[in-house]
Amino acid sequence: MSLSIQLIRREDFESRCLSALVGAGAMAMVAGVARQVLHLSVDPGAFALMAAAVTAVKPKASENALMRVAMLLLPALPYVLDLPSSLQHAAAGAIAAGLLAWRGNGRDSVGTPLQVALCAGAAAVTTALGLYVQEVLHARFLPARGYFPLLVDYSVVALFWSIGTLPANLAVDLDAVTTRGMRLEATLTGEVKGLVARALTLYRQSQEEARKLAKGAGLEKLQAVLGKLARDAFTLAESHTELEAQLASASQGSVDSQVQELKKRAQDAQDGVARRQLERAAASLGEELNHLDALSRRQERLLAQLHAQVALLERARVCFIGARAGSPLSGNDRVQALADKLSALDLESTGAEGPVNAPRAPAVRS
Numbered sequence: 141m142s143l144s145i146q147l148i149r150r151e152d153f154e155s156r157c158l159s160a161l162v163g164a165g166a167m168a169m170v171a172g173v174a175r176q177v178l179h180l181s182v183d184p185g186a187f188a189l190m191a192a193a194v195t196a197v198k199p200k201a202s203e204n205a206l207m208r209v210a211m212l213l214l215p216a217l218p219y220v221l222d223l224p225s226s227l228q229h230a231a232a233g234a235i236a237a238g239l240l241a242w243r244g245n246g247r248d249s250v251g252t253p254l255q256v257a258l259c260a261g262a263a264a265v266t267t268a269l270g271l272y273v274q275e276v277l278h279a280r281f282l283p284a285r286g287y288f289p290l291l292v293d294y295s296v297v298a299l300f301w302s303i304g305t306l307p308a309n310l311a312v313d314l315d316a317v318t319t320r321g322m323r324l325e326a327t328l329t330g331e332v333k334g335l336v337a338r339a340l341t342l343y344r345q346s347q348e349e350a351r352k353l354a355k356g357a358g359l360e361k362l363q364a365v366l367g368k369l370a371r372d373a374f375t376l377a378e379s380h381t382e383l384e385a386q387l388a389s390a391s392q393g394s395v396d397s398q399v400q401e402l403k404k405r406a407q408d409a410q411d412g413v414a415r416r417q418l419e420r421a422a423a424s425l426g427e428e429l430n431h432l433d434a435l436s437r438r439q440e441r442l443l444a445q446l447h448a449q450v451a452l453l454e455r456a457r458v459c460f461i462g463a464r465a466g467s468p469l470s471g472n473d474r475v476q477a478l479a480d481k482l483s484a485l486d487l488e489s490t491g492a493e494g495p496v497n498a499p500r501a502p503a504v505r506s
Contacts, residue, residue, distance in 0.1 A: 163195030233267030263304030270300025
């Protein structure tokens with residue numbers, strides 16, 4: 141297996157960086173007022189991190205208040221514990237990024253342990269780097285007083301910290317099939333998303349069972365069959381989503397109303413040439429309406445196929461559990477028999493449903 145890394149939901153990362161900059165900019169204005177009116181010096185490191193983290197985190201609605209309070213309190217621990225100054229900001233940035241990757245990443249699911257660890261490590265490095273850049277800019281290029289240097293100082297720290305949260309949007313896995321499923325799940329909604337999430341879970345569970353059951357060539361054979369089952373499920377989900385988008389862009393109700401309107405105009409037309417042109421336009425749109433109806437039925441079939449493919453992965457998992465429970469065959473024979481059984485299930489499903497072809501986009505003419 142080769143390492144597979146894919147960026148998922150890029151727009152979430154971009155909006156997170158923007159939110160962090162907005163929060164840090166607001167905190168810079170507060171720091172400016174505190175310095176000029178109250179004659180207090182506000183450290184750009186700790187307060188920029190706090191403001192960036194609180195505004196950038198996107199938890200579930202039920203956890204919103206709790207996560208924002210945690211973003212205020214937990215990153216303050218390195219300062220309360222009086223860690224060495226060289227570690228305080230890096231540790232605070234790491235804690236904030238880890239919390240964000242875990243339960244504030246903007247998705248319904250929590251971050252994986254690998255995403256949390258990578259996010260914390262990257263943020264620790266980028267936070268320290270951001271503070272260094274801020275100090276250089278402040279010392280060499282910015283005036284000593286005013287709101288503008290504060291805005292630059294806080295924004296630089298927030299930007300570098302938010303860049304360190306990129307691993308929260310990375311799907312990292314040694315298995316390309318798993319990575320594809322994670323990336324696809326992040327782009328879906330509704331029933332199809334639940335089916336893809338279930339297929340991904342079943343694939344992972346079956347892989348674990350396969351590793352317990354076989355080694356070497358036998359394991360590779362079982363993994364190849366499981367990979368094909370999962371890839372077929374993901375392909376069905378992608379085809380269904382593409383078809384759904386096409387049907388949404390060309391509403392059947394709108395086309396049907398146009399057909400009825402053209403027919404009515406043709407009946408009311410007094411000129412023969414105009415009547416024939418209107419009738420041809422209505423007939424042309426009628427063909428497109430039939431095509432849209434066929435696409436709608438195909439969408440239903442794709443959803444049914446996806447349900448069947450997920451059920452097939454469930455059967456595969458049960459087959460692995462049954463094979464581990466006991467079999468009169470020897471190790472190699474048992475693995476071969478199991479691989480043949482899974483392949484037969486896959487062939488049976490493929491033969492019954494037929495190949496999945498990319499749907500043709502309807503060309504609606506007005």
